[in-house]
Amino acid sequence: xxxxxxxxxxxxxxxxxxxxxxxxxxxFIKEKKNALLYMSQFGFLAAAAxxxxxxxxxxxxGFGYMFYNDTFASFFKxxxxxxxxxxxxxxxxAVQKSIEHKGEFFGLVIMSAVGMMFLVSSTELxxxxxxxxxxxxxxxxxxxxxxxxxxxxxxxxxxxxLGALSSALLLYGMSFMYGMTGTTVxxxxxxxxLLNSANVHYGLVLSLVxxxxxxxxxxxLVPFHMWAPDVYEGxxxxxxxxxxxxxxxxxxxxxxxxVYGFYTVGTAAEYWGILIAILAALxxxxxxFAALLQSxxxxxxxxxSIAQAxxxxxxxxxxxxxxxxxxSIYIFAYLFANMGAFAIVVAVxxxxxxxxxEDYAGMARRSPLIAVCMTIFLLSLAGIxxxxxxxxxxxxxxxxxxxxxxxxxxxxxxATTVVSIFYYARVIKEMFITEREVESSESKWILSxxxxxxxxxxxxxxxxxxxxPEPFLELASTVTQSFVY
Amino acid sequence: MLEGSTAIxxxxxxxxxxxxxxxxxxxxxxxxxxLFLVLTLFAVAALYILLSAEFLAAVQVLIYVGAxxxxxxxxxxxTAQLTNYNIKQTNEQxxxxxxxxxxxxxxxxxxIATNNKLGGFPIKENTEIAGSNTANLGQLLMRDFILPFxxxxxxxxxxxxxxxxxxxxxx
Numbered sequence: 033x034x035x036x037x038x039x040x041x042x043x044x045x046x047x048x049x050x051x052x053x054x055x056x057x058x059x060f061i062k063e064k065k066n067a068l069l070y071m072s073q074f075g076f077l078a079a080a081a082x083x084x085x086x087x088x089x090x091x092x093x094g095f096g097y098m099f100y101n102d103t104f105a106s107f108f109k110x111x112x113x114x115x116x117x118x119x120x121x122x123x124x125x126a127v128q129k130s131i132e133h134k135g136e137f138f139g140l141v142i143m144s145a146v147g148m149m150f151l152v153s154s155t156e157l158x159x160x161x162x163x164x165x166x167x168x169x170x171x172x173x174x175x176x177x178x179x180x181x182x183x184x185x186x187x188x189x190x191x192x193x194l195g196a197l198s199s200a201l202l203l204y205g206m207s208f209m210y211g212m213t214g215t216t217v218x219x220x221x222x223x224x225x226l227l228n229s230a231n232v233h234y235g236l237v238l239s240l241v242x243x244x245x246x247x248x249x250x251x252x253l254v255p256f257h258m259w260a261p262d263v264y265e266g267x268x269x270x271x272x273x274x275x276x277x278x279x280x281x282x283x284x285x286x287x288x289x290x291v292y293g294f295y296t297v298g299t300a301a302e303y304w305g306i307l308i309a310i311l312a313a314l315x316x317x318x319x320x321f322a323a324l325l326q327s328x329x330x331x332x333x334x335x336x337s338i339a340q341a342x343x344x345x346x347x348x349x350x351x352x353x354x355x356x357x358x359x360s361i362y363i364f365a366y367l368f369a370n371m372g373a374f375a376i377v378v379a380v381x382x383x384x385x386x387x388x389x390e391d392y393a394g395m396a397r398r399s400p401l402i403a404v405c406m407t408i409f410l411l412s413l414a415g416i417x418x419x420x421x422x423x424x425x426x427x428x429x430x431x432x433x434x435x436x437x438x439x440x441x442x443x444x445x446x447a448t449t450v451v452s453i454f455y456y457a458r459v460i461k462e463m464f465i466t467e468r469e470v471e472s473s474e475s476k477w478i479l480s481x482x483x484x485x486x487x488x489x490x491x492x493x494x495x496x497x498x499x500x501p502e503p504f505l506e507l508a509s510t511v512t513q514s515f516v517y
Numbered sequence: 518m519l520e521g522s523t524a525i526x527x528x529x530x531x532x533x534x535x536x537x538x539x540x541x542x543x544x545x546x547x548x549x550x551x552l553f554l555v556l557t558l559f560a561v562a563a564l565y566i567l568l569s570a571e572f573l574a575a576v577q578v579l580i581y582v583g584a585x586x587x588x589x590x591x592x593x594x595x596t597a598q599l600t601n602y603n604i605k606q607t608n609e610q611x612x613x614x615x616x617x618x619x620x621x622x623x624x625x626x627x628x629i630a631t632n633n634k635l636g637g638f639p640i641k642e643n644t645e646i647a648g649s650n651t652a653n654l655g656q657l658l659m660r661d662f663i664l665p666f667x668x669x670x671x672x673x674x675x676x677x678x679x680x681x682x683x684x685x686x687x688x
Contacts, residue, residue, distance in 0.1 A: 140679060166675065173675075
């Protein structure tokens with residue numbers, strides 16, 4: 033046994049920090065509970081710094097191939113921690129208004145992040161499943177955290193039931209994998225030897241379908257997306273943003289590990305490409321068209337994030353170094369734009385008590401800076417230059433074209449991108465063009481400093497990647513270097 | 518392959534298991550449904566014994582029958598009038614759900630059957646394991662699978678905190 037605790041320091045620190053936050057809750061009086069938020073912010077940033085200094089590479093494997101700290105894992109950990117940081121930062125107003133148990137709220141967000149960090153490092157089925165549960169069970173609770181708000185409880189229950197169902201599907205698929213190969217380790221070398229590649233393995237295909245369905249629920253891919261709009265709408269908004277970014281990134285990392293680990297050998301390699309390509313096409317079509325019809329901004333962003341997962345899968349199907357680095361840059365761009373947009377939704381909800389898109393009318397007059405920031409985030413989500421979203425979409429589409437057989441998928445992606453501009457632009461139109469009577473009392477908006485930080489981080493990330501992408505592209509190309517196919 | 522008395526036992530247990538599972542999802546009285554759930558879980562434990570996984574069978578009985586089902590029965594009994602209350606177990610989506618389930622079973626059986634014919638499913642033959650099953654399981658849990666074992670304890674902590682938050686009455 034190689035007990036490599038040294039490559040696990042960020043996870044161990046963050047778990048310890050969750051306990052610290054939970055304990056500190058007992059010592060602060062009611063008025064001083066804001067300190068918990070600052071502590072959580074510090075925890076996420078410190079863990080991110082630790083991730084940067086933790087060694088990565090093909091030799092950093094611990095616990096008998098269960099924990100693998102390659103650059104791929106390290107990159108996703110940074111994404112998860114940044115998403116956690118921004119979610120916690122943007123929760124300042126929401127926590128003050130409607131969250132009763134503040135210590136538990138922050139503690140659970142941190143624990144969920146710990147689970148996701150283990151998840152992206154897992155290269156073995158049992159530890160992968162356990163880490164997946166550790167990341168989602170706190171999210172069920174966080175979704176239902178606003179107990180006085182009926183929709184929040186409903187969302188939590190729906191998420192719990194469908195989450196349990198998807199776990200069952202995933203486990204069933206995993207049991208087939210174990211039955212066929214006699215191993216739970218995903219690193220490709222150990223499986224190639226065990227699989228007889230000459231025969232058609234329908235069992236392998238079945239396990240692939242089950243695993244993709246199970247993880248598809250977590251990623252909210254079409255047709256496993258039914259829960260997403262309701263849960264995104266009912267959950268406290270900062271949790272919605274965390275769900276839509278961190279949970280998706282971690283699920284995608286798990287999908288990548290399983291599919292590239294198990295199905296790149298033998299006949300299975302021929303099946304999964306088309307399966308996931310169809311899922312990507314469905315996600316882009318249904319996500320974007322359903323988003324057109326929404327009048328609630330959280331629901332609209334939920335459908336938009338379903339569509340975004342589709343675009344990410346386009347890079348996934350390309351199944352190349354280029355595709356994986358395209359995914360990395362896409363997730364980075366999506367992180368900043370989506371977290372930023374949700375931070376503004378939190379701010380607007382706090383001031384106006386509304387999530388309806390029509391209530392964004394006249395925002396440009398009332399607070400021009402917020403309106404401009406929101407515009408930039410939405411343009412980035414739509415993929416319009418000079419924002420990060422454009423670079424990301426460009427990279428992913430190029431990777432798919434290079435693959436040679438995916439031209440049809442790229443055509444769908446481009447067409448649905450055009451559709452997406454309509455609903456993103458509708459919010460921008462409301463903010464800048466629609467006239468609205470402004471009462472004098474609501475003319476000035478002063479946001480708290482944590483939420484301003486969240487918006488600023490999103491803004492800086494979106495613009496820097498959009499205007500000067502070279503260092504990020506370089507980073508993305510190194511992400512997959514030590515990834516084992 | 519199954520032979521002789523093992524085969525007979527397998528078919529009887531499976532028959533009981535499937536019938537009682539159907540009863541769980543069709544009976545109108547929630548108390549009866551809970552009792553049939555106990556029977557289903559017992560049958561699963563019996564299957565484990567047939568596979569000579571006696572430790573798993575004991576755990577199955579202890580946790581699923583002893584703890585979870587009993588808890589459910591308590592919840593039903595302590596909820597006023599629920600014992601005699603008839604609930605509807607079907608809705609307008611029952612038929613599509615049934616069709617999809619049957620399709621899924623069909624596909625699964627097809628996949629497994631074809632695989633066996635093609636010599637696929639390279640399941641390792643039962644190799645004789647030195648020592649008792651339970652001792653080996655303990656070794657595995659505490660040595661090879663120590664990481665997931667520890668992560669599970671973090672998971673339980675998170676679930677516990679969550680359960681308290683959800684169940685606690687707000688001021």
